[in-house]
């Protein structure tokens with residue numbers, strides 16, 4: 132099995148270009164199912180998760196061409212299958228995002244119940260409640276969900292929790308529904324705005340994305356569109372923490388500063404300098420950062436996808452930090468691995484208390500999920516000795532060229 136080896140690499144210096152956002156491109160590829168025409172997508176990170184989403188579309192009958200690095204063409208004209216199989220959906224939970232567009236375009240979808248990162252129970256009840264409210268008939272059996280509707284009808288839908296996936300799935304379904312759908316308590320993440328922009332480029336009518344009320348006026352058909360995916364704010368945040376933890380001085384390029392405000396605010400509170408420069412953000416840090424408290428929340432709150440990386444940073448901060456994870460119910464699996472590297476962290480339910488230590492030590496550890504894996508690389512950058520990270524496939528789900536990008540910053544990060 133491949134492993135990632137990390138050696139102490141302080142301080143990092145140089146520039147890193149951030150790729151297109153995984154969590155934006157996945158729903159956008161799914162939304163290409165809404166049209167009979169070709170869609171051209173740019174700045175597509177060819178990550179494992181993106182490959183899986185492409186395979187799901189191909190299994191439904193779509194034709195996907197990789198035109199050049201970062202550019203793909205999706206043609207969903209010849210969709211002839213309603214079923215997304217277990218073998219693909221189990222590899223990535225976000226495959227479930229095809230159900231909304233399939234239902235809207237084909238009137239039918241059959242999808243295996245999703246798998247994905249093992250970060251707590253991740254139900255899909257909000258997606259299904261939305262489709263039911265719009266007139267779909269939903270049935271379960273043999274590990275599959277079947278949804279049917281001659282034509283979905285617009286409805287007012289209140290989400291109990293501002294779920295990113297449910298907001299996206301309902302928004303895509305509503306784009307071709309009969310009449311107006313209003314999603315209340317909608318997720319406000321930048322990736323939702325990117326999806327809405329894409330649907331509008333296809334001729335859709337989505338208003339209010341980025342606020343908690345999204346209004347979608349259904350149209351009879353959507354056309355093809357060209358779209359460049361927004362930069363990945365979580366990849367950017369991860370490299371910013373790398374600059375901070377190594378007492379480094381780096382520039383992250385191709386970012387949207389506004390999307391990073393929750394992360395920038397916490398880094399600054401920790402004593403890290405974050406400055407806007409013409410090409411992006413410069414991040415430089417004192418030798419040892421200060422402790423900070425973090426509570427994860429839906430956007431614009433602090434992102435749960437940056438919690439593990441910030442925990443690596445506070446593991447070596449001066450003082451005690453308290454983290455509260457409110458979005459997922461089992462997202463502290465990195466704690467055991469960080470402890471193996473000498474971190475002093477206690478967990479009580481959804482809270483973690485991190486007593487900063489002056490030094491971590493390299494160890495054999497495993498990536499338990501995508502962001503946990505990133506946190507271990509960050510810890511390895513400042514640990515004495517060698518850190519060997521196993522189960523690296525989790526990391527490849529969300530970080531493109533990770534060793535190369537770290538090496539360009541002067542880090543000793545290799546894959547063996």
Ligand code: UD1
Nearest residue numbers: 154225252253254255256257258294295296297436458459
């Ligand atoms: C998306 C992101 C993921 C991020 C998460 C929260 C993608 C591909 N993934 O995941 O990286 O960590 O947002 O920012 O964009 N929930 C329900 N019922 C539902 C749906 C969700 O109870 O029907 C709960 C989940 O169990 C979880 C919370 O809502 O506790 C947040 O989930 P959600 O916002 O849906 O996350 P994802 O879309 O799966």
